[in-house]
Amino acid sequence: MGHPDVKRIAREIRTMKIRGAGRVGRAAATALKLAAKSSKASTSAGFLKEIEEVASHLLSTRPTAVSLPNAVRFVTLGLKRERGADLVTLRRAAISRADEFIRMSRMAVKTIGEIGARRVSDGDVLMTHCNSDCALAVIKTAFEQGKHVEVFVTESRPARQGLISVRELSRAGVPTTLIVDSAVRHFIRDVDKVIVGADSIAANGAVINKIGTSQIALAAHEARVLFFVAAESYKFHPGTLVGRLVEIEERPPEEIVKPKRFPRVKIRNPVFDVTPPDYVDLIITERGIIPPSAAYTIIQELFEWRPGEELI
Numbered sequence: 001m002g003h004p005d006v007k008r009i010a011r012e013i014r015t016m017k018i019r020g021a022g023r024v025g026r027a028a029a030t031a032l033k034l035a036a037k038s039s040k041a042s043t044s045a046g047f048l049k050e051i052e053e054v055a056s057h058l059l060s061t062r063p064t065a066v067s068l069p070n071a072v073r074f075v076t077l078g079l080k081r082e083r084g085a086d087l088v089t090l091r092r093a094a095i096s097r098a099d100e101f102i103r104m105s106r107m108a109v110k111t112i113g114e115i116g117a118r119r120v121s122d123g124d125v126l127m128t129h130c131n132s133d134c135a136l137a138v139i140k141t142a143f144e145q146g147k148h149v150e151v152f153v154t155e156s157r158p159a160r161q162g163l164i165s166v167r168e169l170s171r172a173g174v175p176t177t178l179i180v181d182s183a184v185r186h187f188i189r190d191v192d193k194v195i196v197g198a199d200s201i202a203a204n205g206a207v208i209n210k211i212g213t214s215q216i217a218l219a220a221h222e223a224r225v226l227f228f229v230a231a232e233s234y235k236f237h238p239g240t241l242v243g244r245l246v247e248i249e250e251r252p253p254e255e256i257v258k259p260k261r262f263p264r265v266k267i268r269n270p271v272f273d274v275t276p277p278d279y280v281d282l283i284i285t286e287r288g289i290i291p292p293s294a295a296y297t298i299i300q301e302l303f304e305w306r307p308g309e310e311l312i
């Protein structure tokens with residue numbers, strides 16, 4: 001795999017040291033850039049083979065966040081456009097496409113913060129789940145604009161990413177309350193808006209995000225609380241346009257309890273779930289705010305899809 005950092009990045013995505021869909025996408029682009037820079041290939045074909053190997057190794061790390069294949073696709077599409085080019089040109093193309101993805105991705109998070117903050121009112125009580133850079137960008141931007149907001153943050157078992165969120169929000173000065181996941185319905189009537197991120201968004205507007213998101217959406221729906229999703233356009237899943245289902249990652253039971261302590265008990269640990277579009281009020285992207293029903297059109301436009309064409 002060439003450069004040792006490429007292997008390290010793949011390992012850190014798998015073990016969740018690098019986590020969160022946007023970060024995973026940027027890390028994949030970084031790995032491809034490092035692979036391109038350090039490649040010892042002496043021919044264009046050899047170079048493309050190496051990049052392909054790194055790409056498929058990265059794709060095998062985690063299955064749910066489409067930011068990963070979309071980032072890989074963004075870089076490799078740049079190479080496909082240079083078909084027949086010499087080694088120097090290909091190397092340069094891989095590096096610049098990776099840089100472009102990373103720059104575009106960081107910019108998107110910032111823009112989502114600004115666009116989303118317009119939908120947050122002074123005095124709002126918000127709720128978020130897990131740790132999403134996009135959702136937190138909306139909350140922090142609204143707060144920086146002088147809006148008095150406070151936030152309920154769920155612990156987000158089993159990996160407890162909520163603890164990262166509470167640290168980040170409280171460091172920014174936002175009044176923050178940490179609750180366990182099962183306290184969501186207890187507090188939902190005190191909340192004005194729920195804001196979460198996404199790992200994938202399907203063509204029908206369904207949102208795939210950290211396990212527990214759909215229960216929060218259900219509780220919000222019941223209490224008539226608005227439910228917002230903040231996601232960059234590379235979180236839209238092109239494969240769902242042709243009926244592919246988003247794979248829900250199941251992680252080892254050890255992340256929940258020591259299985260040896262419970263012989264004969266099956267332990268399941270799905271780490272994402274699907275929130276139906278009916279429970280989503282709007283999706284905040286860097287291109288603007290859309291209803292979930294516009295996901296199909298967005299995917300078609302973004303990926304320049306034509307009927308019959310297979311996308312990832």
Ligand code: RUB
Nearest residue numbers: 019020021022132133134197198210
């Ligand atoms: C993280 C998670 C986040 C989304 C969006 O799951 O579900 O809500 O990835 O995050 P995990 P972002 O911790 O298992 O990767 O907005 O930062 O891309």
